[in-house]
Amino acid sequence: MRYDTLILGAGAAGMMCAAHSGGRALVIDHAKAPGEKIRISGGGRCNFTNLHCTPGEFVGNNPHFHKSALSRYTQWDFIDLVNRHAIAWHEKTLGQLFCDGSAREIIAMLREEMARAGADLWLQTRLADLTHSEGAFTATLERDGVRQIVTAPNLVLATGGKSIPKMGATGLAYDIARQFGHEVTDIRPGLVPLTFPEGRFKPLAGVSLDTCISNERAAFQEALLFTHRGISGPAVLQISSYWREGEEIFVDLLPDTGLFDTLRARRRTHGRRKLINELGHLLPARLVEYLAPDLGLEGNLADQSDTGLRDLEKALKHWSLRPGGSEGYRTAEVTLGGISTSGLSSRTMMSNTLPGLYVIGEAVDVTGWLGGYNFQWAWSSGHAAGRAI
Ligand code: FDA
16 A cells, blocks of 8 residues: 555644645554544643743753754644634643643544545554655555555654553654664653652642752742652652752752741731741641751741741752652653654654654654643644655
8 A cells, every 4th residue: 555654643633734734644543543642631621832932941852952943833833723613622731722621622633634635543452563765655554363464655653652651651752763864862751750768758648839949950839748758749750851860859848938037027017926827828737847847946936047048048948959869651651762863854844864754743852831732732733744744
């Protein structure tokens, strides 16, 4: 069977590419349904893009690579597509756009766009073998126990990264890229909860508060959530993409409060109040209780010296933590690293060395922040390749 383009992976990037590619495209996926990650994303409502998307919210070895695709298919283009399909949406916070109804509407929209472009979709299909010769790829595909040979001059790798293997994530794109001489950078879980040994934060499980978490590479002011295994929440997921094993992170537990000035003023007017109770007005009570033995929160406000208050401010606004690890690919939202951008055209996503080979989406060494940026990369890179084909 002959197609113009064979797209491996019916996820966000693969479907977007199929919807925009010229000629006849076949999209294959080993899953039972396309866009499974879209379906579960954003708590079932899919945070499909971000109003404030700029190239600054992406991580990768080449900080310029993603600029071209993102500028030629922007968040406004995707919003326009969503509007044309009459999908209702809202901004939740920090420019993050979600469906009012269900993420399934985004999948239905992409399926409709693929069908309009005349693309075929084969589900529960496995790639058994792949070769390239004389300007064409030859794929041996297995579907319903039957082997079929498909040839195409264009092959698009859109099988994503390794996050959430339970959902069918595999390293297929990396293996094929290597097969055709492409480099794959080190990969690691990103946007992932961080863990601590010995159930360090177990007593705090469920406590959540606004924080600013930083290291020497980045800082994020968002919520932190303590869990049985460690810490999670948007601020933690964000910093995890900039963290390496063995390193410290710093947590400002009171990002919008000058603690020293606040407590000094309270000391003047309410000196008889207990320090621990005053802190309980500023932080979750369970957290104050947990920290009390280390911080020595005895006495009234009037008992506290300026130096003592300064030390307390430092301890709470510069809390140093050294995570033992992360929850890994089991729960990571994305894979950091991937197929090296040094071997790809940033305009078309095509291989610089093997014409006809394209790589898009999460498989590429481009990873977005939490907040709709990863889907925007999938849409933009999928569109760039589709338009070039
Ligand atoms: P994607 O993973 O979507 O698609 C790859 C496809 O390839 C899958 O359909 C898979 O079945 C198929 N495949 C894999 N291996 C194969 C093989 N060997 N043979 C055949 N097929 C194979 N991002 C965001 O911007 N907003 C959000 O709200 C969220 N939320 C979110 C929640 C959760 C729980 C996760 C895990 C991730 C997110 N993300 C997100 C990230 C986002 O889902 C991700 O970046 C994109 O789905 C990447 O799109 P791709 O098309 O590159 O890969």
